[in-house]
Amino acid sequence: MTKLIAALRKVFSVSSLRCLPPLLAVVSTATFPQAALAEIKHYLYTSEGAFSQTQKLLDNPQISGVQILYNWRMLEPEKGRYDFSAIERDLAVAEKSDKAFFLQLQDRFFWEGARYVPDYLLEDPVYAGGLARQVDDSEAKDPKPEGWVAIQWNEAVRGRFQALLSALAENFDGRIEGLNLPESSVNIDGRKDKTGFTCDAYFNATLENMAFARNAFQKSQVVQYVNFWPCEWENSEGYMQHSFETAAELGIGLGGPDIVPNRKAQMKNAYPFFHEYQDKLPVIAMAIQEPTLKYVNPETGKTFTRSEFIEFASGYLGVDIIFWSASAPWLQ
Numbered sequence: 001m002t003k004l005i006a007a008l009r010k011v012f013s014v015s016s017l018r019c020l021p022p023l024l025a026v027v028s029t030a031t032f033p034q035a036a037l038a039e040i041k042h043y044l045y046t047s048e049g050a051f052s053q054t055q056k057l058l059d060n061p062q063i064s065g066v067q068i069l070y071n072w073r074m075l076e077p078e079k080g081r082y083d084f085s086a087i088e089r090d091l092a093v094a095e096k097s098d099k100a101f102f103l104q105l106q107d108r109f110f111w112e113g114a115r116y117v118p119d120y121l122l123e124d125p126v127y128a129g130g131l132a133r134q135v136d137d138s139e140a141k142d143p144k145p146e147g148w149v150a151i152q153w154n155e156a157v158r159g160r161f162q163a164l165l166s167a168l169a170e171n172f173d174g175r176i177e178g179l180n181l182p183e184s185s186v187n188i189d190g191r192k193d194k195t196g197f198t199c200d201a202y203f204n205a206t207l208e209n210m211a212f213a214r215n216a217f218q219k220s221q222v223v224q225y226v227n228f229w230p231c232e233w234e235n236s237e238g239y240m241q242h243s244f245e246t247a248a249e250l251g252i253g254l255g256g257p258d259i260v261p262n263r264k265a266q267m268k269n270a271y272p273f274f275h276e277y278q279d280k281l282p283v284i285a286m287a288i289q290e291p292t293l294k295y296v297n298p299e300t301g302k303t304f305t306r307s308e309f310i311e312f313a314s315g316y317l318g319v320d321i322i323f324w325s326a327s328a329p330w331l332q
Contacts, residue, residue, distance in 0.1 A: 039314070039320075040310060040313060040314055040319055040320065040321065040322055041064040041065070041100075041320065041321045041322070042062055042063055042064060042321075042322050042324060043063065043064060043065040043066055043067050043100070043102065043321055043322065043323045043324065044057050044058065044063055044065070044066045044067070044323070044324060044326060044331070045066075045067045045069075045287055045288075045289060045323035045324055045325055045326070046066065046067070046068055046069070046325075046326050047068065047069045048068055048069065048070050048074070048086050048090065050326070051066070051068055051090055051093070054326040055093055055097075057326060057331055058093070058094065058097040058099050059097070060331065063099065063331075064099065064100055064321075065094065065099045065100030065101060065102065065177060065321075066090075066094050066099055066100075066101060066102070067102035067103075067104055067180060067287075067323040068087075068090050068101070068102070068103060068104065069104040069106050070086065070087065070103065070104065070105060070106065071106045071107075071109070071116035071117075072105070072106065072107050072116060072117045072118065072150065072161070072164065073116040073117050073118055074086065074116070075087075075105075075164060075168075076118045076160075076164055077118065078118065078119075078120070079118060079120045079160075080163070082164070082167045084167075084168070084171055084172075087103060087171075087172065091172075091175065091176065100177035101175075101176045101177055102176065102177055102178045102179070102180050102221075102223075102285070102321075102323070103168070103172065103176055103178070103179050103180065104179075104180040104181075104182065105164070105165075105168070105179065105180070105181060105182070106182050107149065107150035107152070107161065107182060108134070108147065108148065108149035108150065108182055108183075108186065109147045109148050109149075110134070110146060110147040111146075111147050112145050112146070112147065114147060114148060115131055115148055117130050117131060117150055118130075118160075121150070121157060121160065126156045127151075127154060127156050127157050127160075128151060128154050128156075128157075128194075128195050128196065129151070129194075129195060130150065130151065130157060131148040131149065131150060131151065132148065132149055132151050132186075132188055132193060132195045132197055133145055133147075133148060133188070133189065133192075133193075134146045134147045134148060134149055134186055134187050134188065135187055135188070135189045136187070137187070138187050138188060138189045138190065143189050146187065149186050149188075151195045151196075151197070152202065152205040152206065152209060153195070153196060153197055153198070153201035153202050153204075153205045154195060154196065158205055158208065158209065161209060162209065162212045165179075165209070165212060165213050165216050166216050168216075169213075169216035169217045169218075169220075172220070173216070173217045173218060173219050173220050174218075174219035174220060175220075176220050177220060177221060178220050178221030178222065178223055178253070178283070178285070179213060179217055179220060179221070179222050179223070180223045180225065180255070180285070181209065181210055181213060181222070181223065181224045181225060182225055183225040183226070183227050183256065183257045184206055184224070184225065184226045184227060184228065184229055184243070185227050185228040185229070185230070186202065186230055187230065188202075188230065199229070199230050199231035199232070199237070199239075202230060203229060203237075203239050203243075206224070206243075207242075207243065207246055210222065210224040210246075210247070210250075210252055211246070211250055211252070213252075214250050214251065214252050221253050221282065221283055221285075222252050222253060223252070223253035223254065223255050223283060223285045224243075224247065224252055224253070224254055224255075225254070225255050225256050225257055226240070226243050226244070226247075226254050226255075226256060226270050226273075227256040227257060227258070227266065227269065227270050228265075228269050228270070229243075229269075232269075233268060233269070234268050234269065235269075235273075240269060240270060240273055241273065244273045244276075244277045244280075244281075247277075247281060248277055248280040248281055251282050252281075252282070253281055253282050253283035253284065253285055254274070254277075254281055254284060255283075255284055255285040255286045255287070255319075255321075256270055256274075256286045256287070257286075257287050257289055257292075258286070258287060258288070258289060258291070258292045259286050259287070259288050259292065259309055259312065259313050259317065259319070259322065260292060260295050260304070261297070261304060261308055261309070261311075261312035261316075262312070263295070271316070271317060274316075274317045274318055274319075275316055275317060275318065277318075278317070278318025279318070281318075283320050283321065284317065284318050284319050284320050284321075285319070285320060285321035285322075285323065286313065286317065286319050286321070286322060286323070287322070287323040287324075287325075288309055288322060288323070288324050288325060288328065289323075289325045290325045290327055292325070293325060293327065293328060293329075306328070306329070306330045309322070310322070
């Protein structure tokens, strides 16, 4: 209901809609005003390597901008030496098309061969290996490797990440629409970990980084992806609530890597907080990536349609921006 009021304020430019709640209580997302749905901005989501093949999609008048993913290694090939040439090249393309630009900085990777952090993090003992292995099930007897994540809970690693954030802000603050920090969900096998991982340390490091980014970027938006926290379910440790409270207090946008209407796991974790905090956050920016497009609506037996994604994003989550995979059917 809160989102409905907020959206109608945008549509009708009414400063106070106190008379509406009884009426809105019977309004569902299925009948949500199309004008309100149009308030969402649609961006293309892609990676730096794939942008050259998908940049023609920026010609679509329904696309307001692009979100491009860059990994840490490519931006800092050597300690303290930054290479932002790919960002400059891609930003020039977006500017030529008169489209906004979101930069997603990636420090975690979801397949075994991806170790995309600078070599010095992997080699210098002060960084404790630089990366921790992610697994598909940390509770299994022999969990399957699933990728890697930079050990932000290590102060030395976190310091280098924040140095990169400072360099990015120096070059791009105010030139880009926003900076996007990656999802909060990680899965570490604590029985084999030798990096000093704890859930509290990881949580505190993530909040420190997002606060640092907000301070560094004074003009561009900062968006932290929050979907799940390790060691927590249904806000059992208070991580989810505290992350939303902190973001609202500091003026940090939040989002997530997937919009899946009423999906049970998300409804037990981040989704209710987006619903609750939608009018307290400067921006909510969420993605519909390749795996998301394959989810099936249990009511229809078919994959979710564009309108179903949008209705849930607007009517319940309070989304302002959707980052769409280039493979989304409506973009083809």
